[in-house]
Amino acid sequence: MSDPRHGIGCPFDHPGIQVTEYAGDDDFAAIYNVAPILPGHSLVVPRWHVERLMLLSKDEICRFFTFAGKVTNFLMFHFKAEGFDWAIQDGMSAGQTVSHLHLHVLPRWSGDLPSPGDWYSRLKLPIIANLQNTTDSEGRTRLHETDLRKVVAALRAAATGYGLKAVVEKRTEGAGGDQDRGVDQASGQNAGSQRGGEPGGR
Ligand SMILES: [Zn+2]
Numbered sequence: 144m145s146d147p148r149h150g151i152g153c154p155f156d157h158p159g160i161q162v163t164e165y166a167g168d169d170d171f172a173a174i175y176n177v178a179p180i181l182p183g184h185s186l187v188v189p190r191w192h193v194e195r196l197m198l199l200s201k202d203e204i205c206r207f208f209t210f211a212g213k214v215t216n217f218l219m220f221h222f223k224a225e226g227f228d229w230a231i232q233d234g235m236s237a238g239q240t241v242s243h244l245h246l247h248v249l250p251r252w253s254g255d256l257p258s259p260g261d262w263y264s265r266l267k268l269p270i271i272a273n274l275q276n277t278t279d280s281e282g283r284t285r286l287h288e289t290d291l292r293k294v295v296a297a298l299r300a301a302a303t304g305y306g307l308k309a310v311v312e313k314r315t316e317g318a319g320g321d322q323d324r325g326v327d328q329a330s331g332q333n334a335g336s337q338r339g340g341e342p343g344g345r
Pocket of ligand 1: 153154155156191193242
């Protein structure tokens with residue numbers, strides 16, 4: 144089965160995303176936002192290219208939010224947060240700027256922003272692909288790549304300790320087979336193909 148992720152220019156399908164990934168399973172990944180609104184600001188995404196939440200099967204929706212819940216618990220613990228925001232912008236009319244389903248997870252602390260709701264207007268376009276840029280379209284500061292790698296490395300180690308799977312940084316595009324498989328860094332066990340055995344013919 145050909146993989147619809149390849150060759151469409153989606154930033155979440157870009158190999159550069161692996162730099163920011165700190166936890167995942169066969170189907171979903173947690174990635175660090177390169178221009179975080181607040182510390183810990185992450186995105187949870189399906190590994191295959193899918194635009195809208197309701198294009199997931201019932202089972203996939205269940206597993207997507209179950210994984211997101213684990214990631215959120217981890218972030219709350221790791222960043223000693225007091226609360227969190229979740230946001231999905233589903234469709235252009237809802238503010239979706241990248242046509243790949245993504246859930247924002249934002250750890251919160253009292254007084255972290257002038258008003259608790261101030262995060263939402265800052266959501267517009269962070270993203271991933273061009274790590275050389277220092278600001279995004281909204282002027283939010285991107286982490287320098289060196290700092291980003293440090294943050295992600297620390298999160299990978301902590302996430303593994305928390306019971307989330309870490310995922311290898313290098314996942315070869317296109318070739319399929321063993322090169323395309325994630326490996327659990329903690330155990331060295333193969334974490335399985337991203338595309339194997341999926342129901343519903345993605
Ligand atoms: Zn995509």
